[in-house]
Amino acid sequence: YLKDRTLPEGKDEARKMRMRSAKFIIIGDELFKRGISTPLLKCLTASQAAYVIKEIHQGICGMHSGARSMATRVLRVGYYWPTLKWNCQSHIQKSKEFQQFGNAHRQPPEALHRMMSAWPFSQWGMDILGPFPPAKGQLKFLLVAIDYFTKWIEACPLTKITTENMQKFTWKNITNGQAEAANKVILRELKKRLEDAKGQWPDELSSILWAYHCTPQSATQETPYRLTYGTDAMIPVEVRETSHRRQIFNSEQNAQELAADLDLVDELRDEAQIHEEACKLRASRRYNTRVRPRSFRVGDLVWRLLGEARKDTSDGKLAPTWGGPF
Structure with missing residues (x-):
């Protein structure tokens, strides 16, 4: 033009x-x-x-x-x-x-998939925690299982991880994101309680689980104990420093109230499920705002992120972030 x-x-x-x-x-x-x-x-x-x-x-x-x-x-x-x-x-x-x-990608590659359990003890997550300092009986590992609905935790110290031990634990007590969350709680409490006596961690396990079962969870707004048995447990502090319900305790009336709690436990669990679904929905929305979708097809060449173990030590700070392509 x-x-x-x-x-x-x-x-x-x-x-x-x-x-x-x-x-x-x-x-x-x-x-x-x-x-x-x-x-x-x-x-x-x-x-x-x-x-x-x-x-x-x-x-x-x-x-x-x-x-x-x-x-x-x-x-x-x-x-x-x-x-x-x-x-x-x-x-x-x-x-x-x-x-x-290039920099390693920290954003999640896909949207969060929420896992919901329809009723108590229908779905469990299992994980292994350890190794710990050897305790009495050469106990070094902790096998943890958590019910996705009530958040009830079962844990068993083990000397070693074998197929037989896993089967025994599963048959006796009954996959993995919620078990890992339970692991964090148990590990944090063990660190705070043991101090220098690291080998006594199995002795503290029962009291940690009891405290966890009697603590309301943010997802359900209820304690795992109440969602499991229909009523809140009486904690040790109420024995020495008498609480109101101990002062007015009546054995006959208490039995009737416990029976009523069992009749109403389904409604309690339904409300807890609604709270949990709302909590997980909020969490997934926050998570999905950071998603950076990545997809691969058969035959694509890819780069593998190099950890410290795979890097050439002679390269020092000039070592590549990615290896390949493969």
């Missing part, structure tokens, strides 16, 4: 061409764009643009920067083409150095 004033046939397209052409000028045989950051920007062909990107990114004075920073450098030098930023982004993402030394 700038050379021979030829316009497209469509009225709207012709108007668009006239408006866009005002930003360009021909000097000699070269097309330039009137820039804002730089007065005149030389317009490049696809092959010229590819060379400029490669030289600015990987040349002698090149720098492995981000897409916007790279596009800004191209503009400051005095070059332009319509897909400048997209080409910079595409070139950087395909660069081996960018992939091999």
Whole structure:
């Protein structure tokens, strides 16, 4: 259009061409764009643009920067083409150095999948905690199981992890995110109670589980003990410092109240389930705001995150973040 004033046939397209052409000028045989950051920007062909990107990114004075920073450098030098930023982004993402030394992704790759249990003790999660300092009987491991509905915990100290031990525990007491959460509670309490006597951790286990069972959980708003047995347990402090319910205790009336609690326990569990579903829904919404979807197809090459054990120690701080591609 700038050379021979030829316009497209469509009225709207012709108007668009006239408006866009005002930003360009021909000097000699070269097309330039009137820039804002730089007065005149030389317009490049696809092959010229590819060379400029490669030289600015990987040349002698090149720098492995981000897409916007790279596009800004191209503009400051005095070059332009319509897909400048997209080409910079595409070139950087395909660069081996960018992939091999790029930061590890901390965002979750997919949305959170909520797990719900329909009724008490229908679904359990199991996990192994340890090894601990050897205790009496050479106990070193702790097998933990938690009911997804009531949050009731069963735990068993073991000398070693075997198929037979796992089967015995499962048949006696009865997958894994809630068990891991229970592990954190148990481990935190063991650390606080044992201090220097690390080998006595099995002796503290029963009191820790009792305290946990009598503590209201944020998800259900109830104690695991009440969701299991229909009523709250009497805790030791009520024995020495007499509570109100101990002062007015009547054995006959107490038996009637316990029977009534058992009749009403289903309603109590339904309310707890509603609280838990609402709590998990809020948690999943917060979690899903950080999701960065990633998908792979059969035949794709992938990079593996290198942990400290896989890194070459001679590289020191210059060691790559990723290994491969595989």
